[in-house]
Amino acid sequence: MKLSEQVAVHRNSISIFVPSTISDNEGNQVGNAGSLLLPQRVREVSRFIAGWLGGFTTTQHSGGWIGEGGGIIEEAIIEVEGFATDNVSTFSYGGGETEEHPQSFDEWVDEYLLPRIKGWRLQWQQQSIGLKVNGVFYVIYGDK
Helix, strand or coil: CCHHHCCCCCCEEEEEEEECEEECCCCCEEEECHHHHHHHHHHHHHHHHHHHHCCCEEEEEEEEEECCCCCEEEEEEEEEEEEECCEEEEEEEECCEEEEEEEEHHHHHHHHHHHHHHHHHHHCCCCCEEEEECCEEEEECCCC
């Protein structure tokens, strides 16, 4: 018996990098999301990924970038990762309630994942949010 006959193969992966910073309307870092806001962000992203893909894994990282003033700005980042088959078809609300939305993984990324990330970027007042799809890292700017 072959392994591929025993399991569903999840050859697609996504990671959303949840930022811990808080920015002003011009995109300047003005604070840290802290112990209450960051876990809320991670729960929201985790729930979205688990609803579509069935589960998630989180990993804590630290990172930084060069700010406009030339100094290094460091922050905690939580990576929320999920794996998918070649087709994504069901969103689960939990408790057995689901919606069917059959599409390919690429269509799901374009139609459901990207709009949600752009919404989080605006909601969390971020200049950008990091997204990794099948090992390729994207920086999501703008809301269009």
